Amino acid sequence: xxxxxxxxxxxxxxxxxxxxxxxxxxxxxxxxxxxxxxxxxxxxxxxxxxxxxxxxxxxxxxxxxxxxxxxxxxxxxxxxxxxxxxxxxxxxxxxxxxxxxxxxxxxxxxxxxxxxxxxxxxxxxxxxxxxxxxxxxxxxxxxxxxxxxxxxxxxxxxxxxxxxxxxxxxxxxxxxxxxxxxxxxxxxxxxxxxxxxxxxxxxxxxxxxxxxxxxxxxxxxxxxxxxxxxxxxxxxxxxxxxxxxxxxxxxxxxxxx
Amino acid sequence: xxxxxxxxxxxxxxxxxxxxxxxxxxxxxxxxxxxxxxxxxxxxxxxxxxxxxxxxxxxxxxxxxxxxxxxxxxx
Numbered sequence: 001x002x003x004x005x006x007x008x009x010x011x012x013x014x015x016x017x018x019x020x021x022x023x024x025x026x027x028x029x030x031x032x033x034x035x036x037x038x039x040x041x042x043x044x045x046x047x048x049x050x051x052x053x054x055x056x057x058x059x060x061x062x063x064x065x066x067x068x069x070x071x072x073x074x075x076x077x078x079x080x081x082x083x084x085x086x087x088x089x090x091x092x093x094x095x096x097x098x099x100x101x102x103x104x105x106x107x108x109x110x111x112x113x114x115x116x117x118x119x120x121x122x123x124x125x126x127x128x129x130x131x132x133x134x135x136x137x138x139x140x141x142x143x144x145x146x147x148x149x150x151x152x153x154x155x156x157x158x159x160x161x162x163x164x165x166x167x168x169x170x171x172x173x174x175x176x177x178x179x180x181x182x183x184x185x186x187x188x189x190x191x192x193x194x195x196x197x198x199x200x201x202x203x204x205x206x207x208x209x210x211x212x213x214x215x216x217x218x219x220x221x222x223x224x225x226x227x228x229x230x231x232x233x234x235x236x237x238x239x240x241x242x243x244x245x246x247x248x249x250x251x252x253x254x255x256x257x
Numbered sequence: 258x259x260x261x262x263x264x265x266x267x268x269x270x271x272x273x274x275x276x277x278x279x280x281x282x283x284x285x286x287x288x289x290x291x292x293x294x295x296x297x298x299x300x301x302x303x304x305x306x307x308x309x310x311x312x313x314x315x316x317x318x319x320x321x322x323x324x325x326x327x328x329x330x331x332x
Contacts, residue, residue, distance in 0.1 A: 047264070047286065049292075049296040049300065052299050052300050053292075053295050053299045055299070057299075146299075149294060152291065153288075153289060153291040157292075
């Protein structure tokens, strides 16, 4: 018999609240920032269609952030967030979205790496025992499917432009790599492990990282890009260790030198 | 014209309710089928379509046209 659903914040074990708050804040802040960055390209994409698609993804991400901020309002101890602010002073975002994207390839790399990484984490909540999270996750994941198609399609197009463009993309991927791959947490999930134990999340850490690599590995390879991973049978594995000594778990980001 | 700039054109078709004919609602220029799907969804989302399709313009076979060369090319 499956464990009963947790239908309100007061039903959560007390020790599960802080890691859940940290996760939802980081998810929502990154989605909010990603939405703002996508939106900055609404009138200056490489084609009108690309600009409109960036606008649509911006709307999606800002909407997702609003939904997740709504989840925070119910959780005790959550920091204040307002959908009317451009960005909270203590926003828990990764480096890639803290500044405007200086080029379209930056947007595409964020689309392929960060956007998909956040989607992979949300997927772990599709069958969550915590009902308010479970109810929100499904709609968000449905919209993310088109973001994934957009990122993969554009990376393939850019990769075909030639070695100069590919080198530029590899550099941007390198900038975003550690932040993205660490986002899932250390091997057993770190602070997210208690949420897995009580069924709020299905999995964390290496299990989600492996699923992400299975999605992203073929996309990077298909675009002709070198990245610190290799295909090992039906698995994609990292060829470099991640900088866990610089990982800050509460805001879910790597301290950059 | 089959392309805008260097990108192929895709015709976009959709229907709002079951039983309604599939109707042409516009077109997008995209480098491949996958991005054509994304662009059609983002540009023509003003209505709650129950179905939407993109078709490469080159795959549409003319039957009759005042531009006879278009028909002749497929004869």
